[in-house]
Amino acid sequence: MDFGDLKVIRLSDKRGANGTRLWECRCKCGEVIYVLGASLRAGYYKSCGCNREEKRDIGAREHEKTDRVDGTRKTALKAKLHKGNKSGHKGVRWNESRQKWTAHIGFKGKQISLGYFSEKEDAIKARKRAEEKYFDPILNSDTEYKG
Template identity: 40%
Template sequence: MVKQHKPVVGRRLTDLTGRRFGRLVAEYPTEKRDHKGSVYWHCRCDCGKEAEVTEDGLIFGNNLSCGCLKQENQQKVSEQLHRIDGTCVEWLEKRKNRSDNKSGFRGVYRLKNGKYRAKIGFKGQQFYLGTFDTFDIAVQARRKAEKDIHEEFVKQYYVWKKRADADPEWGKRNPLVFQVIRGKGGMYHVICEKGTV
């Protein structure tokens, strides 16, 4: 038995029945409208799921699937980013100064008393590097921490990756896990907890 659908009233309807938009095929218009009056169409996705999408969303290419395409793209991005022990290698390699950092150097902030504070992030944590009288000294501390923590981590990652690519079983048995410790003079550096290279 063929489903009967009520005629659509209001904004003039464009017949999209049977038309394909990305992974979606428009089946029939519903009685629902968005705030602009655009008709919601009942659609079937190539993955088998059903979705209701506005006419505008279909025509202008804003909706190309039931949501599965977005999930797949997010998964691809996640797979492309090499996360080791909670840290993304690519982000460390391509790090740039934040646009909202008023001091002009990432990780260095001017305090109300005129001094400068420096810190660095690693494994989802922030490490305090100190408070300094001048901007230049704070930047020096930050750069040293980048070399001792970020650059050392990236270097060790590629050493480990080369061996893990050649011997995946070794890579599984010896995951690269780093921790940050504070050494003499209050400066931080990273050490490998396990999975020695």
């Protein structure tokens, strides 16, 4: 008997969490999985999960094509502040060894140092200027990555 891409092989000796025996099934990809009969009949299982992974990968590739501009991901530029950030601003942190604030920005897979500053506000200003220089042309672009 078939349920989607799963072909029931036999009732196995394996048992589910509630003690019910599981059905041994072979997926079209060749993977063997064990499933509750009620779950098969209800349509909860139609494959071993290989279809889900395939669809996910296709979706991820499509997103990457529309998200990249000139090798840079637009969504990364708009990402929220990391929960571990102590300065309150992206790309600005306290450098303990130099006892100064440092600013940096990531662009096209590279980290660009924007300098060291005695005042946090100066580091924030440097980061904002760099965002305008590097990020604004990409965020305001309608160009898609042709990669």
